Amino acid sequence: MAKHLPIAVPIKVAAQLFSMTTAEFQKLVDMGVFPPPTRSIPGHVRWSYADLLAVVDCSKLEEDEFTP
Template structure:
C-alpha cells in the first residue's frame, strides 16, 4: 500500500478529538463580507444595468434614492434587494 497525503490525513483526523475537528471545519470555511451600502456602479451592477440607465430609474422614482454619506451617494443594499425580490413594490410604476 502506498502512503499518500490522503491516507496520512485520514489517519490523523480519526485520532483527533471532536472539538478540534469542528474547529478545523470553521477554519476552512470562507468568511464573506456582508454588503451594507453600494455605490452607483455596484448598485447598477446588482440589476445588470448600465450606470446611466440605473440613474434614470432612480431619478424617475422607480428605484430607491441614495443616502448622502459625507458627499458620496450610497444606496442601502437592503432597499435594492427588496426591489429586486419584489417585496418593496407598493404601487404600479409607469415611466
C-alpha cells in the same frame, strides 16, 4: 469565514447588481423605480443594499404602494 454583504453601495455597484449602466440606473432612480440614495458620507453617495434587494422581491412594498 462567512461572507459579509455590503450595507451600502456606490452607483456603479448598484447598477451592476441589475446588469445596467450607471446612466440607465440613474434614469430609473429619477423615475422612482429604484430608491434614491440613502447613505451619504461627505463626498460619497450610497444606496442601501437592502433597499435595492427589496426592489427585486417587493418585500418592502405595502399593498397601497403597488400599482401594476
